[in-house]
Amino acid sequence: MKSKYWKLLAVFLSIGIVAAACGSDDDGGTTTTAAPTTAAPTTAAPTTQVEVVQDGSLLDTVQARGTLHCGVSGSAVAFSETQPDGSVTGIDADFCRAVAAAVTGSADNIEFSALTASERFTAVQTGDVDVLMRNTTWTQSRDSSVGMDFGPTTYYDGQQLMARVSDGFSGSSQVADIDGAVVCTNVGTTTEKNIAEAALLADADITLLGFETSDEVYETFITGGCDITTTDGSALVGRKAKQQPDDQEWVIFPATPISKEPLGPTYGQNDSAWADAVNWTVYAMIIMDEYGITSANVEATCAAAEAEVARLCGGEGELQTAMGLSADAFYQVILQVGSYGEVYDRNLNPVGLYREGSANAGWLDGGLIYSPPAR
Numbered sequence: 001m002k003s004k005y006w007k008l009l010a011v012f013l014s015i016g017i018v019a020a021a022c023g024s025d026d027d028g029g030t031t032t033t034a035a036p037t038t039a040a041p042t043t044a045a046p047t048t049q050v051e052v053v054q055d056g057s058l059l060d061t062v063q064a065r066g067t068l069h070c071g072v073s074g075s076a077v078a079f080s081e082t083q084p085d086g087s088v089t090g091i092d093a094d095f096c097r098a099v100a101a102a103v104t105g106s107a108d109n110i111e112f113s114a115l116t117a118s119e120r121f122t123a124v125q126t127g128d129v130d131v132l133m134r135n136t137t138w139t140q141s142r143d144s145s146v147g148m149d150f151g152p153t154t155y156y157d158g159q160q161l162m163a164r165v166s167d168g169f170s171g172s173s174q175v176a177d178i179d180g181a182v183v184c185t186n187v188g189t190t191t192e193k194n195i196a197e198a199a200l201l202a203d204a205d206i207t208l209l210g211f212e213t214s215d216e217v218y219e220t221f222i223t224g225g226c227d228i229t230t231t232d233g234s235a236l237v238g239r240k241a242k243q244q245p246d247d248q249e250w251v252i253f254p255a256t257p258i259s260k261e262p263l264g265p266t267y268g269q270n271d272s273a274w275a276d277a278v279n280w281t282v283y284a285m286i287i288m289d290e291y292g293i294t295s296a297n298v299e300a301t302c303a304a305a306e307a308e309v310a311r312l313c314g315g316e317g318e319l320q321t322a323m324g325l326s327a328d329a330f331y332q333v334i335l336q337v338g339s340y341g342e343v344y345d346r347n348l349n350p351v352g353l354y355r356e357g358s359a360n361a362g363w364l365d366g367g368l369i370y371s372p373p374a375r
Contacts, residue, residue, distance in 0.1 A: 059103065060273075061130075062274075068131070069110075070131055071123050071133070073115070077238025077242055078350070079092045080093045091154070091155070091343055091347040095133045095281075101332045101333045107336040117186055138150040138153065138262045138263075149267055149269045150266055151282060152264055152265070153368070154265070156359035157233060158232065161178065161253055162240065164249065165251050170251055171252070173254065175204060175254065179203070181204075183227070185217060186212070189231075192210060232263075233252065238353075277324070284333060286362075286370070293334060294341075295335055298313075298334040341355065
């Protein structure tokens with residue numbers, strides 16, 4: 001056991017004190033879901049630079065530029081995937097569009113940057129992107145020493161493992177059952193640290209193979225180069241749905257995830273105006289969902305709305321203009337992109353991820369999706 005401790009300690013040191021990504025930094029697969037059309041993504045730094053006024057907010061910069069620069073994975077199943085025509089689909093991509101609609105007036109005023117796990121925080125720090133919607137876990141270190149701030153959790157996830165049934169694994173398997181296994185995952189992620197710690201606690205001796213992209217992880221797993229792959233449960237479900245070969249049966253375990261992975265928008269620290277714009281875009285989508293409002297009925301609903309809904313629609317008592325947004329900013333979000341439940345169902349239901357009975361159900365349905373009041 002002592003030698004095992006030092007072996008895993010070496011793994012921790014190679015991972016680093018601060019992991020650069022969360023477990024669902026999945027970088028492969030394809031979705032079949034549709035999403036609003038948008039500008040083609042780019043992996044290069046934005047070519048249009050707008051000087052930030054001293055002591056001004058990023059909100060002013062984005063509005064002056066007229067385009068939101070949003071960092072995504074670009075290849076995470078059902079979260080953000082770059083399609084052959086250059087469009088980006090997925091729930092993260094739709095949250096990018098929602099912020100663009102709120103801040104600039106149009107969900108199409110957006111430039112996507114496909115970022116690896118190791119690139120994403122640097123992209124925020126250098127100003128290459130304004131916000132990350134990239135399966136990024138909210139952690140203490142990232143919220144402090146890394147220099148990020150986090151918005152509302154848009155998806156509650158947790159790390160699990162996936163293996164082949166032919167190798168003796170089942171849905172009831174536990175971490176202790178992976179003793180002697182070769183485990184593939186992404187380098188520079190909290191996933192690495194989580195599985196190393198879980199294996200240590202379970203007295204399981206494992207060999208970790210790290211890869212920069214998830215495509216490499218799953219190619220290695222499919223061809224038998226490793227026994228186990230691990231990341232957030234949502235990513236495993238998506239990969240199983242899209243990539244499981246006909247001659248293999250994959251199983252996800254343990255039933256209770258080995259970590260907490262709250263995912264949501266991430267941006268630079270200490271910019272309240274920008275944080276408010278991003279955060280309340282998400283909150284407005286959640287509140288409208290609670291009232292059953294969607295892109296299909298928002299126009300008629302807002303025309304006759306009262307109280308909280310009226311304020312979010314831009315009517316009497318609205319607070320959007322005081323935030324530096326147009327009065328109808330959140331109306332445009334719902335009209336052009338949709339409410340929380342609408343974008344969730346559109347993107348995640350097709351791969352088998354449903355809100356019902358999960359932490360991602362609304363608070364009135366026993367879940368954790370909850371918003372402060374709009375007043």
